[in-house]
Amino acid sequence: MILTPFEWTIAKRYMLPGRGEAFIALVAGISLVAVALGVAALVIVMSVMNGFRAELFDKIVGLNGHAIVQAYGGRLDNWREVLADVKATPEVTSASPLIEQPLLGSFNGRVEAVFARGNTQEDIQRLGPKVIAGALSPLQADAGKVAVGSQLAQNLGLRVGDSITIINPQGRSTPFGTVPREIAYEVAAIFEIGVYDFDERFVVMPMRDAQTLLLAGDSVGMIEVQVTDPDRVSEILAPVAQKLAGRAVVTDWKTINASLFEALAVERVAMFVVLSIIVLVAVFNILSSLIMLVRAKTRDIAILRTMGASRRSLLKIFVTAGFLIGALGTFTGLGLGFIFLYFRQSVVRAVEFVTGQNLWDPSIRFLTELPSRSDPVEIAIICIMALLFSFLATLYPAFKAASTDPVQVLRYE
Template sequence: MILGRTERMVARRYLLPGRGEAFIFMVASISLIAVSLAVAALIIVMGVMNGFRADLFDKMAGLNGHAIVQGYSGRGIADWQTIADEAKATPGVTSAIPLIEQPLFAQVDGRAEPILLRGMRLSDMRQTIGSKVKAGNLAEVTPGSGNVAIGTGLAESLGVTVGDSISVLNPAGQSTPFGTAPRIVSYRVAATFEIGVYDYDKAYVMLPMEDAQDLLLMGNTVGMVELRVTDPDKVSQILAPLAPKVIRDGVLVDWRQMNAAMFQALEVERVVMFIVLSIIIIVAAFNILSSLIMLVRAKTRDIAILRTMGASRGAVLRIFMTIGMTIGVLGILAGIGISLIFSVFHQDIVDGIQWLTGANLWDPSVRMLTDLPFQPDFPDNAVIIGMTLLLVFLATLYPSFKASSTDPVQVLRYE
């Protein structure tokens, strides 16, 4: 929108408070604040939702891979080496990791907790949790050492630290003349780790593959083969050639099937939050509409004088549209600034509010992740900014056309 020098001067004059116009200026300021808060709220919420999904996916994929070959009916996979070799030979597959995963119980001094026992090769274990060790030494977890690594949440629940012992109970023990005798093995905690997903940190016990096979009486079999691919979004296409080759030993399941309900719920929540918070932007646009209507009514005499001095209807239209769009653009810029501040200090802000209120705003047992994630998505932000500009533009149309249609003869008849 190209404005002449006179039009810019008039628009600038109307944006600043004049004598007797403090109320109109206050309404316009409230409109600006409303737009900034609405834009900031929508960008922040979308950033948190995107960050939550991305962070959760990264942590889950880092521990569980992008797909698994699972043995039928809990039966172990005996020919796992062949499956791993065929998977690695498949284009797009970056790794194939054999592992054992079994829900069991651990107890310490009469305190019992459900656990998820995971047996892995040492190289795979160190690659998976080596950078996430919080205490102890993962190098001490070796075959036959009787050492294990456990999640920090589980260590807290059992009340153990590095150097303490835990007893792992396997109900499916050896058969005796008097029935099946549960198998109980004591392990020393050599290290604690934190994945960042509460459910994992509260359940996982990791130990060498050989020790897990011995505890579960599995021989040389494994429970599954974990697969990682180059592009998780195309996991089905990448693994399609592999599925017929493993059908004899197990079923191929990708991350979408394993976590379909969770990620679908996150996507629905994301869409609903976007719609709900978009209503705030609509309300902010109505604030701009009301402030412009008040300004037009207050400046009716000025508009009539401008018209008699030769100002065209288009000039008046441009002046008031510029005023409304300026309020909207300044509000958008302020909202972007607020969201940038939040993106840098989001965890500090949450910690500060928790300290002031004494409330736990981010309980890992409820939110799953230990820290508040934030990941801005530029296409989403572009949609938010574009939608706000469009709503502000539409809000300026009626009062601007009303101002441009002012009849100077009727207004100045009795002046």
């Protein structure tokens, strides 16, 4: 919709407050602010929801792989054969054996439930960027050294160099019953994954040490698998699942974390719908301000019609005046949303300081900080939706102005 210089001049004149039109200008300003806040809220909430999903996916899958192959009974004896089959499967990028067992950890009289996790040397080194104290290099087979999560270290009061005792209830049998197996390990490193549950529970050790602790011999607990496309992991591993039917089960990340990711998906859709309604309500202010503007300018419109202005020109003038309010509000909201996301941690800390409340408890919210990841396609959809709502809100007042009969308006002038 291209405006002529005459139409653009009139449109600009109507967008600026005139004498006796302060109230109309106020309503138009409120419309702009309301659209901006609605768009900003949509951008912030959707980016945070996307950030939640992406961060949880990256950290959970980064530690547990896209899928696991686990034997019935929890012990995979012929794991080397299964590992070779998995690695030979097309689109599988990596596969490695893993032991993971819930046990107890003790230090200075404190006891916590832990997950003893036995990894290959290659997998242990992948934790390197997450280490916040100590080093992973001492974690060698039979060296008696482990790495623990940051929250577990805090709960037990552990520091690098301290010894944590891992208690396995399945110990040796004696005439007096089963004696739990207790082995002390030196803490060589403390890591922070960023997911509270992992940082609170995991004790990572070399594979051979985990087999010794659990009296597992040469068996492993499972094989973790990475694939090229996580969303197609079930399809990619279908041949493996079919071959291992009756001996082992293949479980992908969607199944393991189904309740969490499904809840996030439902909440994401619900928040988008609710906040879209807020934007829709905001553009009703544009409708009301344009209706008032048309009523205030009825005489001017009639004079323009007698001077030769066409109905099409008047339609374009009022659509432009209303649409620009919506467009300015949309892009202002976009800017506000990005500013808030950039300073989101500072905003959270400021609100916590003012209210005295802990708004971001990692034990409840899984992640240690507020995440954010903006999707360009989603941002574009939000902008298009706000602009479309704004355009639709201008149609009725614009058609009302275009249908003004100058004879009826000016007959008594």
